[in-house]
Amino acid sequence: MKIHVTDQAGVEHELEGLEGWRVMEVIRDWGLNIKAECGGACSCATCHVYVAPEWFDKVGARSDDEEDLLDTVGDVKPTSRLSCQILMSDELDGLKVTLAASAAQ
């Protein structure tokens, strides 16, 4: 399955997503500019991405913890998500996300 990730410089990357991996892990494993400071514990908001509008409903809803963490970045948009909270599955094959400035190292 694939994920399409646009980095902070506007370059699009097609990444191989693995079922059960967090989208953050895939992006980090590929070496893109994502800090992911807490390693996926939903504790830092440094894996912030914008989900493409057509995919936003498919990735599930934000949890309260995630909502609180999004308060700690200054560039939230309606489709903001923490990529550590999105698990890859067949339904998300082709997912498109853009890395937020606040996710950069």
Add this chain to the structure above:
Amino acid sequence: MSGNEIVTDVVVIGGGPVGLFSVFELGLLDLKCHVIDILDRPGGQCAELYPEKPIYDIPGFPVVTGQELTDNLLKQIAPFNAEFHYNRMVNSVEKQADGTFRLVTDADETFIAKVVVIAAGGGSFQPKRPPVEGIEAFEGKSVYYAVRKMDDFRDQDVVIVGGGDSALDWTLNLQPIARSLTLVHRRDAFKAAPASVNRMKELVMEGKINFLLGQVSKLDGENGQINHVHLTMDAGDLSIPATRLLPFFGLTMKLGPVADWGLDLNDNLIVVDTEKFETSVPGIFAIGDINHYPGKLKLILSGFHEAALMAQAAKKIVSPDERVIFQYTTSSTKLQKKLGVA
């Protein structure tokens, strides 16, 4: 030696699990440690970012939280009476002619140590900077991430951004002395003490402060002094007069001053050997997540291993003439005496 210098065998920079365990390994070898951390308590990333989250890969603990691990490590190292210095950042480390190191903190303290151990994990915790272009030019002059002196905000048009306790506390504290105060938050829900939120809402009702739903998008000003803050809001963009901006977005880790200490770096990590975990400067060691070597795994477990090997090498620097016999805590009464159990 001047009166305000602290002289010790080892300064450990970083009070996370790996820094704490290094005190244990160094203590077994009779080395006295001072631990310096930028946070106000021990535990580092573990206690700051995920105190209640379970960790499953610490040997002997099928599951342990970051806080429990920290508490246990503190108990384990208690016999060695390390001294802790919190809320401080080490700004500089200099090797002196006699081979010792002189460390100066941002609290203007000086430490003289024979060995320096950097166990700073992902770096030092520093305030998160909002992604607003050019904000650096205003920092320390009209944009602050903490209130050091209330008077800097007297008779100013203050904009506070955030929805947590810091943002709410300073909104309440600065309102009486500011010329105007605007609280900006991206939503109408706050992760702060309910009493503070209620008081803030009362002040809004009384017309004493403004509350706006939005995010800061741009700053106007010159020579470090802001004059307007632009906000992106659902209702449309807005520009408000402001002479002080206080963004409260929590903490993130940055390498910080370590980058300027002349150590060999690899992609913001400190290069070490795998025999002693020594950096390119003899006598300065780096253990845990902050170091780099071929095959490095960023695990607490790896940091513990590195601490043990580092301590053996540190002992040889502090006591070059002493013959060190490797001993186990299970069988050595000498070690058990040090631990207070024999």
